[in-house]
Amino acid sequence: MRFVDLIEKKKKGFEHTKEEIDFIVSSVTNETVPDYQISAWLMAVYFQGMTETETAYFTDAIIKSGDIIDLTSIKGGIADKHSTGGVGDKITIILLPLLAACGIPVAKLSGKGLGHTGGTIDKLESIPGFRTDLNIEELIAKVKEIGFAIASQTKKLTPADGKLYALRDVTATVDSMPLIASSVVSKKIASGADFVVLDVKYGSGAFIKTEKEAEKLSQLMIDTASKLGRKFNAVISSMDQPLGRMVGNSLEIEESIDFLKGVCTPDIKELTYEISALTLIHFKKAKDKNEAFSKIDSVIKNGQALMCLKKLIKSQGGNPDITEDYSLFKQPGISYEIKADKEGYVKNIDAYKTAHACKLLGAGREKKTDDIDYSAGIKLNKIYGEYVKKGETVATLYSDSTDKLLSAIPEAKSAFEFSKDKPVERKIVYRVI
Secondary structure (H helix, E strand, O other): OHHHHHEEEEEEOOOOHHHHHHHHHHHHHOOOOHHHHHHHHHHHHHHEEEOOHHHHHHHHHOOOOOOOOOOOOOOOOEEEEOOOEEEOOOOHHHHHHHHHHHHOOOEEEOOOOOEEEOOHHHHHHHHOOOOOOOOOOHHHHHHHHHHHEEEEEEOOOHHHHHHHHHHHHHHOOOOHHHHHHHHHHHHEEEEOOOOOOOOEOOOOOEEEEHHHHHHHHHHHHHHHHHHOOOEEEEEEEEEEOOOOEEEOOOHHHHHHHHHOOOOHHHHHHHHHHHHHHHHHHHHHOOOOOHHHHHHHHHHHOOHHHHHHHHHHHHHHOOOOOOOOOHHOOOOOEEEEEEEOOOEEEEEEEOOOHHHHHHHHHHHHHOOOOOOOOOOOOOEOOOOOOOOOOOOOOOEEEEOOOHHHHHHHHHHHHHEEEEOOOOOOOOOOEEOOO
């Protein structure tokens, strides 16, 4: 079998066989073909697409390119959740202790942030001493001990995907539905979970821009997982505006802790409860959404969810006192308050502009090797639908660098839009599949 013939076949829009897909993925994994040929094949896929059957074959081959985590020793089944990336998206950090408090084990592998979206691992590593470099044996042991654990993704899982993504990133082929679906689904299945909820985001702060595109991708990922014998659900949610009030690593941990203490914004509550309910119903911890919501309320009010987070922090080397004393986080050197130049209601806060400003402050990275400032970020003093007086603070910027702060101010200011009339109540969950 020659790789050039497979490029030609896909270029003309023909469907690959399972044997051809296996050959392509093994060639990528073993580095037996040059990058320029893989790039040519990726571009052919970008323009010609893949059938659902091809996508399933491709996903399965990527899974088998590396290790597959065996979590069967953990009784009761394992839940997982994946977000396609957003701004101020701290849902994982809130969700895991909620599920653990409800008796659902979670073994989570997450990544670092890149570009304008934040990474769950970066947020957790803002907790002094918190370890994310767990090996698989440690991860499983901690799940058995306290009910859940979270660690950095290992290169031994789906190595073919890592190599393919590096090429997709530099050949403008990232936004291909079958390539996205195979990347996400392969990592989740290889991670060993029995049930996965996908949080598929659309809007200015997301990679996918429209509801319909998000719907199409969600269905493709669910169907691909189903062909491989796994149950996935998807929550399609808006990312036109940041989630909650905090954007930045340690700031988002603080907001997550506040949520578990019963203080939250409507958007975070809506999305967290929706994902939690799907999981509770699947694991037969609740018969319907109302009962699930009641259980979530209960573990927040009685402090069990917060206690689970404290156990996680202690178990992975961090100081659980951080949940009561935010001064234990690294503190920013300087801050700046953005004032409203008019009165009215907050009509919109552009998610992408907010994320870009946050990155300029030092909270994000261009390359995975870049250092980040855990204390940098933005607090949204005013969010969608809230009334603002002229001269009132709408956002507070934090950084360790005056130059970085000055570069971020114009972008953060331009993110806000105001209106004289109060905007309609905002719902961020578009559809559940």
